[in-house]
Amino acid sequence: MADNGATIVVGAPGEAPYGIVGADAVxxxxxxxxxxxxxxxxxxxxxxxxxxxxAIGPAGRVVVGEPTNNAYVFTMGGHAEP
Numbered sequence: 001m002a003d004n005g006a007t008i009v010v011g012a013p014g015e016a017p018y019g020i021v022g023a024d025a026v027x028x029x030x031x032x033x034x035x036x037x038x039x040x041x042x043x044x045x046x047x048x049x050x051x052x053x054x055a056i057g058p059a060g061r062v063v064v065g066e067p068t069n070n071a072y073v074f075t076m077g078g079h080a081e082p
Contacts (some may be wrong), residue, residue: 011051
């Protein structure tokens with residue numbers, strides 16, 4: 001879990017979003033009504049452990065780690081950056 005004062009980020013490794021077992025998920029919750037709630041999901045073949053480590057910066061970039069030493073950066077709009 002991480003927060004930047006406006007958003008709380010919760011990693012959910014083991015979650016099955018949309019019924020995809022092992023896809024894992026990260027959930028974003030607004031602390032302020034100025035920011036909407038959002039979710040980030042792993043896309044295959046990134047299966048297993050997505051969301052095991054999370055961080056969020058002051059600009060709303062969310063960093064999500066997974067056990068194979070990969071990290072993914074999402075903007076608050078939900079788009080992943082390599």
